[in-house]
Amino acid sequence: MTKRLCIHGMAVAGLLASVAVPASAADTITVASWGGTYQEAQTKAFFDPTAKDLGITIKQDTTNGLDDVRLQVTGNAVKWDITELGADECARGSKEGLFEKLDYNVIDKSGINPKLVHDDWVGISYTSVVLIYRTDVFGDKGPKTWADFWDVEKFPGRRALSGSQSTETLSVAALAKGIPIDKVYPVDIDGALQSVDKIRGHIDAWWTSGAQAMQLVKDGEVDMASIWNGRAGTLKKEGAPVSFTFDQGVLTADCMVIPKGSKNKDIAMKALAKFVSPDLQANLPLYVDNGPANEKAFETGKIPPERIKDINSSPENVKKQVLQDPAFWRDTLVEATEKFNNLIQQ
Amino acid sequence: MSVASASLDHDGRSGGALNADALRADARRESHGTLALLSPGLLLVFAVIIVPIGWLFWLSLFDETGQLSASNYARFFEQASYIKTFVTTFKVAFVVTGACVLFGYPLAYMLSQLPRRAAGVCLIFVILPFWTSVLVRTYAWLVILQRKGLVNTWLMDLGVISQPLPLANNFAGVVIGMTHIMLPFLVLPLYASMKSIDTDCLRAAMNLGASPSATFRQIFLPLSLPGLASGVVIVFVLCLGFFVTPALMGGGKVIMWAMRMEQTTSLYSNWGAGAALGVVLLAVTLALLGLFHRLLGARATGVWSRR
Numbered sequence: 001m002t003k004r005l006c007i008h009g010m011a012v013a014g015l016l017a018s019v020a021v022p023a024s025a026a027d028t029i030t031v032a033s034w035g036g037t038y039q040e041a042q043t044k045a046f047f048d049p050t051a052k053d054l055g056i057t058i059k060q061d062t063t064n065g066l067d068d069v070r071l072q073v074t075g076n077a078v079k080w081d082i083t084e085l086g087a088d089e090c091a092r093g094s095k096e097g098l099f100e101k102l103d104y105n106v107i108d109k110s111g112i113n114p115k116l117v118h119d120d121w122v123g124i125s126y127t128s129v130v131l132i133y134r135t136d137v138f139g140d141k142g143p144k145t146w147a148d149f150w151d152v153e154k155f156p157g158r159r160a161l162s163g164s165q166s167t168e169t170l171s172v173a174a175l176a177k178g179i180p181i182d183k184v185y186p187v188d189i190d191g192a193l194q195s196v197d198k199i200r201g202h203i204d205a206w207w208t209s210g211a212q213a214m215q216l217v218k219d220g221e222v223d224m225a226s227i228w229n230g231r232a233g234t235l236k237k238e239g240a241p242v243s244f245t246f247d248q249g250v251l252t253a254d255c256m257v258i259p260k261g262s263k264n265k266d267i268a269m270k271a272l273a274k275f276v277s278p279d280l281q282a283n284l285p286l287y288v289d290n291g292p293a294n295e296k297a298f299e300t301g302k303i304p305p306e307r308i309k310d311i312n313s314s315p316e317n318v319k320k321q322v323l324q325d326p327a328f329w330r331d332t333l334v335e336a337t338e339k340f341n342n343l344i345q346q
Numbered sequence: 347m348s349v350a351s352a353s354l355d356h357d358g359r360s361g362g363a364l365n366a367d368a369l370r371a372d373a374r375r376e377s378h379g380t381l382a383l384l385s386p387g388l389l390l391v392f393a394v395i396i397v398p399i400g401w402l403f404w405l406s407l408f409d410e411t412g413q414l415s416a417s418n419y420a421r422f423f424e425q426a427s428y429i430k431t432f433v434t435t436f437k438v439a440f441v442v443t444g445a446c447v448l449f450g451y452p453l454a455y456m457l458s459q460l461p462r463r464a465a466g467v468c469l470i471f472v473i474l475p476f477w478t479s480v481l482v483r484t485y486a487w488l489v490i491l492q493r494k495g496l497v498n499t500w501l502m503d504l505g506v507i508s509q510p511l512p513l514a515n516n517f518a519g520v521v522i523g524m525t526h527i528m529l530p531f532l533v534l535p536l537y538a539s540m541k542s543i544d545t546d547c548l549r550a551a552m553n554l555g556a557s558p559s560a561t562f563r564q565i566f567l568p569l570s571l572p573g574l575a576s577g578v579v580i581v582f583v584l585c586l587g588f589f590v591t592p593a594l595m596g597g598g599k600v601i602m603w604a605m606r607m608e609q610t611t612s613l614y615s616n617w618g619a620g621a622a623l624g625v626v627l628l629a630v631t632l633a634l635l636g637l638f639h640r641l642l643g644a645r646a647t648g649v650w651s652r653r
Contacts, residue, residue, distance in 0.1 A: 067612055096615055163598035205515045206598025220494045337613055338425050345427040345601050
């Protein structure tokens with residue numbers, strides 16, 4: 001679903017930088033992503049090297065997610081040639097026919113999890129939902145698993161979960177019931193809802209943005225929370241007394257698409273092929289905590305070994321986590337989210 | 347004589363008829379002129395208010411497949427959270443409006459009684475926050491009210507409380523944050539109406555032996571009510587559409603209608619789902635405003651129309 005990280009200044013800066021390189025209009029494409037430090041990292045990892053390699057100009061914009069793409073495509077006003085989305089959004093948008101078909105003769109899909117390779121969308125990076133706790137409250141004996149998080153007697157304290165990302169909260173609720181990580185999908189939605197029902201009286205805040213989750217933990221408003229690994233990593237770097245691991249994390253993929261009606265489809269295809277290539281994918285974790293979608297990136301030797309253990313999509317860490325299945329949520333999201341909202345807004 | 351009078355009569359009558367014709371023509375010209383002068387404004391209102399609202403209503407009638415259907419409205423009854431959100435929205439609006447009256451009336455009264463220069467200085471303190479971004483003020487409240495925020499830290503250091511008070515990420519936080527933001531919307535019209543109350547009326551009352559409190563109750567308060575009414579309406583209606591403050595201060599536990607619209611719009615792949623929420627809020631707000639007019643009676647309404 002929507003991740004609001006937009007910092008429009010970034011897009012403007014990117015725009016200015018790219019305008020400086022002269023190129024014919026046909027060789028210019030526009031790529032939209034989430035903005036902020038993430039897009040800044042993507043610029044260094046993907047966009048700049050691709051622009052240089054292909055001799056094209058890559059303009060940048062920021063997106064709020066599927067709504068923006070739908071508005072452009074249904075309104076016949078497509079201004080982006082490539083845009084990033086959450087994988088469940090890609091799956092839904094694909095069902096609605098909002099994207100151009102991808103040409104896998106141009107794009108090399110090897111190394112990307114087959115669940116993230118589809119006719120009209122492809123995985124680009126990973127975010128993890130992890131359990132974070134404050135070490136000034138628990139020392140090193142904090143909640144390690146979602147079952148611990150659900151255990152309010154053994155781990156008293158204030159808690160926050162995501163209220164906006166129903167898919168992620170339902171996944172951790174399933175884990176809290178003791179379901180092993182490889183059995184979480186397909187999610188037993190009613191069972192997961194029952195699990196949410198058990199904990200909801202003990203939740204002090206349902207966060208709706210990554211920044212809010214970070215603020216809740218940082219200010220000590222809550223003692224433990226579900227949080228995106230990028231935000232958790234930032235907290236740790238800032239010196240906040242927190243601890244988290246990738247154990248029982250929920251790996252959520254982001255994907256890229258070419259919106260239907262893009263005027264520079266062919267160049268966009270070539271650019272997208274570059275973005276998912278192991279060589280450029282290996283650049284991403286050098287700048288940001290979001291892991292590469294192409295596992296061959298870890299074989300390029302570009303990523304220092306001590307960095308690999310901190311990356312959520314490294315082969316070692318992937319084994320500890322649940323991979324969200326976008327196809328599952330494509331068909332169940334609306335119903336599950338309404339039920340989830342009914343439950344937590346009671 | 348009779349001929350003369352008859353002709354005069356005739357002349358007089360025809361003169362009167364002529365005059366009436368001329369007047370009528372003049373009136374017609376004038377109303378046409380007024381209409382012509384108003385037309386840019388009317389066109390603007392039509393283009394930026396009537397057309398979008400009509401479009402909103404139109405959109406709300408279609409489901410995901412583009413079929414005419416009531417499914418966008420049926421959802422309100424099928425999913426419990428919608429009714430709950432709707433009730434919360436009005437509850438917040440009522441409580442915040444009440445709190446604004448409670449704080450705003452004495453404040454406006456004080457401002458209206460102060461000497462001109464002192465009142466000017468005090469008004470700056472009302473208006474300054476009014477010019478500050480809502481987002482900034484909301485975050486400031488979060489810093490002040492949260493568990494390890496200023497208020498709780500001070501109270502605990504002073505030994506007044508042993509456990510932090512739950513002031514943020516709940517209903518109380520939303521009400522505090524919104525009351526602060528809404529207060530100028532009540533104080534400013536109220537202050538203006540209090541300033542326009544003729545002080546001679548108050549002097550006359552006291553001259554006739556009324557005590558200061560009786561003068562306030564029987565003269566000042568009734569005369570200030572129309573200003574209060576317009577302030578209350580502005581605050582109440584603005585509260586109904588609030589997004590930022592409840593989203594940040596409510597900790598996800600106080601969901602207001604505007605937040606629900608955002609959720610619904612991103613959840614369903616048709617604009618109608620969100621549009622239906624807008625239509626319902628608009629309809630209920632208009633109905634409430636109508637009720638308000640009727641309840642407050644001619645006096646308040648009269649003052650509004652005279653403005």
